[in-house]
Structures are given as structure tokens and as C-alpha cells.
Amino acid sequence: MEPGTDYAIARRRMVGEQLEARDITDKNVLRAFLEIPRHLFVDAAVGSRAYDDCSFPIGYDQTISQPYTIAFMVQSLQIQREHRVLEIGTGSGYQTAILSLLARDVFSIERLAPLLKTAERTLSGIRTGSIRIKTGDGGLGWSSYAPFDRIIVSAAMRERPATLLDQLAHGGRLIAPISDSAEHIVLFAKEAGNVTERRLARCSFVPLIKGDG
Numbered sequence: 089m090e091p092g093t094d095y096a097i098a099r100r101r102m103v104g105e106q107l108e109a110r111d112i113t114d115k116n117v118l119r120a121f122l123e124i125p126r127h128l129f130v131d132a133a134v135g136s137r138a139y140d141d142c143s144f145p146i147g148y149d150q151t152i153s154q155p156y157t158i159a160f161m162v163q164s165l166q167i168q169r170e171h172r173v174l175e176i177g178t179g180s181g182y183q184t185a186i187l188s189l190l191a192r193d194v195f196s197i198e199r200l201a202p203l204l205k206t207a208e209r210t211l212s213g214i215r216t217g218s219i220r221i222k223t224g225d226g227g228l229g230w231s232s233y234a235p236f237d238r239i240i241v242s243a244a245m246r247e248r249p250a251t252l253l254d255q256l257a258h259g260g261r262l263i264a265p266i267s268d269s270a271e272h273i274v275l276f277a278k279e280a281g282n283v284t285e286r287r288l289a290r291c292s293f294v295p296l297i298k299g300d301g
Contacts, residue, residue: 176226177242181207
């Protein structure tokens, strides 16, 4: 911890100035961001800047997204306490921790084994809800635990996530960055066997690593 830094103050400022001051109104989401110590999920040299409104590299050409982007996507899912959530792209584990305070169970997949190990180590040192993590191709989902009430993808996909939508429960929601001519955060909803989709915002994410990547 850098001299004179109060991370709790930095965290409250982040929530107030970056989330509440914009359009993040879900009290459960705000409480989760107040509780999870973001500075533990980035390089220690970043210090209190971990709570700035920006992304940071976490190694292997991957990043931890800015707090507002994570909050926007998580709030859009409308997660309830009884939900089971699939996360594609564990990354640093920060979003995983946020999700675990909102849902009954979180299932997270990370393609890069070294990132997974670091995330598991960080997550083991803080209070979280139920989390299961594995290394694998996130585009394939986690069929043995499907269906999921909510699915969140943390890397840009080139096409409609058909396999993941197959693993989405009826009444479920899936949110993902989709990159075609431009990149947008897209919200999918499954009702009565039909899937609707809606573009929510422009975005910029690292690409999803598929197969043997």
C-alpha cells in the first residue's frame, strides 16, 4: 500500500463519481463495488489509481475494464440473488468477485492458465460468494452446469454467441461485446424460445481468445 493511501476512501469516491453520478442506480451493484478491493486485482505499483475511471493491463495482452463499463454491463443483466451466472473471461477476477456478491453461484472460464492462477489467488484472500473457475475456451461455455440465468462475456466476440445462447435459461439475459463493422455492448434476452438483441453502447474490448488461441 502506498504511503498515505486510504483505499476505502478511493473506493467510495469511485462509486460516487464514476457510478452513482452516471446511470448506475442498482443498490446491490453499488454495494458490491464498495466492498470489493479493486487495488488487489492490479499491479501493486498502480496503488490508489486502481480506482480511476480507466482500464489497466493485467498481463498477457489482457486488461481489467474500467469500473463504469463493468458496472454498466452487470446492472444491465438485472442479476437476482437466486441466479446462476456464467462469466466468460475471468481475467483478473475483479468482475468475478463483484458477480459473486450478487448471484447464488458464479461459473467463470479463463483461457489463459497463468491469469486464472493469479485470479484464484486474489479471490481466495477476500470475501466472495460461491465461485467455480476453470481454464478453457469460453466460447464453448460450460455445458455441464447449464442452463444459466445470466451470462456475461468480458471480451469482444466476432459473431452472435450461438453456443452460449443455447446454454442460457428461458427468461435469461446475456451481455457481450460484439465486434462487426463496429464494436457494441449487446444485450440478448431469451423468452419463450425466442432471442431478442439490443445494442446498448459503443465499446472497446480485447478480443475473445478461442480454441488453442
